[in-house]
Amino acid sequence: MSRTAESLIAELDRIFVEQFEVTADAVVPGARLREDLDLDSLDAADMMIAIEKRFGIRLDDQVARTFRTVGDIHAYVRTLVAEKDAASTDDSGDQPAV
Amino acid sequence: MRRVVVTGMGMVTPLGNDPAQVFQEVLDGRSGVVRMHAFDAVGDLGTRIGAPVRAFEPERIPRKHRRSMSRMAQYAANAAADALKGAAFPMDTLASGRVAVCAGSTTGSPDAMEEFWREYIGSNSIRAIPSTSFLRVMSHTVASHLALAFGITGSVVSPSCACAASNQAVGLGADLIRLGRADVVLAGGADELSVLSAATFDVVRAGCRGHEDAPHTRPAPFDRTRDGVVCGEGAAIVVLEELEGARARGAPILAEILGYGESCDATHMSSPEADGMVSAIERALADAKLTPADIDYVCAHATGTTVGDAAEAEATHRIFGGDVPVSSLKGHLGHMLAACGCAELILCIEAMRRGIVPPTLNLSDADVAPLHLPRVPLERDIRRVVSNNFAFGGINASLVVGRPPAGAD
Numbered sequence: 001m002s003r004t005a006e007s008l009i010a011e012l013d014r015i016f017v018e019q020f021e022v023t024a025d026a027v028v029p030g031a032r033l034r035e036d037l038d039l040d041s042l043d044a045a046d047m048m049i050a051i052e053k054r055f056g057i058r059l060d061d062q063v064a065r066t067f068r069t070v071g072d073i074h075a076y077v078r079t080l081v082a083e084k085d086a087a088s089t090d091d092s093g094d095q096p097a098v
Numbered sequence: 099m100r101r102v103v104v105t106g107m108g109m110v111t112p113l114g115n116d117p118a119q120v121f122q123e124v125l126d127g128r129s130g131v132v133r134m135h136a137f138d139a140v141g142d143l144g145t146r147i148g149a150p151v152r153a154f155e156p157e158r159i160p161r162k163h164r165r166s167m168s169r170m171a172q173y174a175a176n177a178a179a180d181a182l183k184g185a186a187f188p189m190d191t192l193a194s195g196r197v198a199v200c201a202g203s204t205t206g207s208p209d210a211m212e213e214f215w216r217e218y219i220g221s222n223s224i225r226a227i228p229s230t231s232f233l234r235v236m237s238h239t240v241a242s243h244l245a246l247a248f249g250i251t252g253s254v255v256s257p258s259c260a261c262a263a264s265n266q267a268v269g270l271g272a273d274l275i276r277l278g279r280a281d282v283v284l285a286g287g288a289d290e291l292s293v294l295s296a297a298t299f300d301v302v303r304a305g306c307r308g309h310e311d312a313p314h315t316r317p318a319p320f321d322r323t324r325d326g327v328v329c330g331e332g333a334a335i336v337v338l339e340e341l342e343g344a345r346a347r348g349a350p351i352l353a354e355i356l357g358y359g360e361s362c363d364a365t366h367m368s369s370p371e372a373d374g375m376v377s378a379i380e381r382a383l384a385d386a387k388l389t390p391a392d393i394d395y396v397c398a399h400a401t402g403t404t405v406g407d408a409a410e411a412e413a414t415h416r417i418f419g420g421d422v423p424v425s426s427l428k429g430h431l432g433h434m435l436a437a438c439g440c441a442e443l444i445l446c447i448e449a450m451r452r453g454i455v456p457p458t459l460n461l462s463d464a465d466v467a468p469l470h471l472p473r474v475p476l477e478r479d480i481r482r483v484v485s486n487n488f489a490f491g492g493i494n495a496s497l498v499v500g501r502p503p504a505g506a507d
Contacts, residue, residue: 021161042165045229053226 008055008081009074015050016070029071037070047073055081102272103502105349106185106337107444108177110288112149112330112431115180121448124430124456125475129314131328131432137293144307145296147316149330149432163247166233168207171243173333173437174288178244181284185337185349189248198253198280200271201241201335202263202287203436208294210234240288244335252280258436261399262489263287264334265439265497269358271338281340286440288333295435299327302368304403317402317433318460319426320411320471324402330432334440341503351502353447356482357386363492370406370488375413378494379484383417386482386498390418393498394478395455397446397485400426401433402460406488411466414486420468423476429459439487443497446483450501453479 003011016022022037033039039047044067048059051073057080067073109115112130113123134148156164156172158179164172182189191197205211214231218224233239238256245254253274257266264287271285289295299305306326309316318324344351359381363374383389396414400407407426414424427442434441449456455476464471482500489495 038162040162042229046165049226049228 003081005078008078011054012051012074012077015047015054019050020047027070029069029074031070032068033070051077057081057084100276100278101341101503102275102338102355103341103344103351104336104353104355104447105339105344105351106181106183106187107352107447108180108184109332109334109441109444110151110154110173110177111332111334111434111441112151114152115154115176117444117448121445121452121456124427124445125454127459129430129459130330131313131316133310133313134296137296140293140297143293143297144300145305145329146308146310147306147313147328148291148296149328149434150291151332159247163243166230167243168210168234168239169290170203170207170288170331170333171234171240173290173331174201174240174244174286174335175247177286177288177333177335178248178284181335181337182248187337188347193249193251195252196281197250198255198271198274198283199241199244199250200255200257200267200274200283200285201244202257202259202267203237203240203289204258204260204263204295206235206237206239207290208292209290212292212294244284248284250284259491259493260489261401261433261435261438262487262493262495263436263439264441265443265485265487265495266360268336268338268355268440268443268497269360269495272355272358275338275340281343283338284335285338286333286335287436289331289435289437291329291331296329299329304368305329306402315460317428319398319400319402319428319458320407320464320466321461322463322465324404324407326403327401328428328432330434332434332437332441334434334437334444336440336444353450354500354503355497356388356500357382357384357498359383359385359496361494363494365492367492368490370409370492372409372413372416374492374494375410375486375488376416378496379413379417379486382484382496382498388482388498390422393418393422393482393484394480395446395449395483396422396424397442397483398424398426399486399488400458401428408466410486410488411469415467415469421470423455423472423478424469425456425458425472427456429461439485439495439497442485442487443499446485446499450480450483453477455480
């Protein structure tokens with residue numbers, strides 16, 4: 001079942017709050033990961049794991065290295081989740097009736 | 099010779115986290131041993147009881163430091179914060195390069211090891227292993243996290259010899275100061291209670307089995323009915339300082355580390371020998387330039403095993419005879435593993451301050467070499483104490499601690 005864009009963003013933002021103890025008010029698209037949220041390379045690695053587990057997707061390491069803001073993560077994860085949902089829909093249409 | 103004093107003490111234990119309050123609970127005969135329902139998940143684990151820490155405050159540690167800390171490192175950080183606070187230590191000097199850390203654990207975090215291997219073996223992939231996993235698994239996880247948490251830039255040493263680790267840490271820490279390699283050392287140890295740590299004793303048939311209905315009655319050091327180790331956990335950290343430096347800054351001086359001795363049985367990995375214990379105690383007394391007659395209390399390692407307690411009683415009797423009061427604190431606290439030595443040192447210092455020898459809990463009928471084993475708190479002028487710890491590998495570590503030197507408060 002596909003998520004709405006709003007629920008996906010809310011789920012993502014919850015990772016910042018629950019796992020990285022960022023205050024909810026600070027998690028806005030323009031917030032810079034390092035300068036504003038004080039997240040570093042160890043946090044970035046664990047953020048990828050948390051996102052992959054939560055959404056069942058696989059992030060590209062090269063793309064993840066370009067993340068600078070919360071909005072960058074929102075946009076990339078939305079794209080991957082949409083691709084996954086689309087693939088899932090296509091696959092289900094191909095299933096033979098049994 | 100530079101002299102070494104204790105100026106601060108911190109602990110996280112199954113009986114609480116304030117040294118004076120924990121000592122009072124010991125005198126009151128309280129036990130930190132409880133039924134461990136989490137152990138039921140392993141059907142053939144014989145041990146069903148343990149001594150978990152009563153409470154601690156992980157939120158005292160900033161997230162950036164805490165994120166890679168296991169429970170044992172968090173316990174140690176809490177204990178160290180209390181020790182530094184008690185010492186009224188000038189925190190702006192921690193990065194002077196003259197402050198060191200000497201703190202050990204049995205291994206890295208067993209919980210983190212389990213998480214690591216479960217993830218890796220379950221998936222045959224490392225993709226989902228957190229970046230901080232190894233930082234909790236590594237053997238020097240306690241010492242290195244203390245250095246990070248407090249910005250300590252001098253030597254960082256991590257003795258990982260299990261049950262003797264924190265006695266060794268205090269002894270080696272004192273040596274760093276004596277040798278002039280540091281002026282101040284945060285010394286001690288930490289461990290965390292887990293199925294894996296309990297299983298370690300279970301598989302060598304040294305763990306206490308059963309007693310689910312009356313966990314507080316075990317372990318029973320020196321008692322005829324003793325039947326094995328009860329695993330505990332926690333942390334204990336002391337601030338060691340060079341005497342003149344401590345005096346110059348007006349530090350509270352709680353005790354003096356008078357001597358330290360080590361030995362290895364080199365005969366068996368898990369079955370202790372009295373000869374090796376005697377050597378460690380004799381070396382500690384020689385280091386302190388004292389004789390057995392100068393010692394007013396012996397704090398025994400005595401974990402409640404049949405063989406270990408008997409060997410220790412024999413060794414203790416050989417050196418001290420049967421008149422010096424001897425007790426074990428494992429009946430109250432369980433076996434805090436790498437934290438036990440420093441926790442017992444702290445309680446020995448409390449015993450000297452209060453002038454009371456604590457008794458051994460769960461001891462009613464001793465069947466070891468004849469020792470003076472008080473059954474109730476014993477008022478006594480305690481000038482100096484020997485505190486012993488012995489570990490797998492036949493490693494023996496003995497400390498001699500005394501009251502603050504004359505002229506100190």
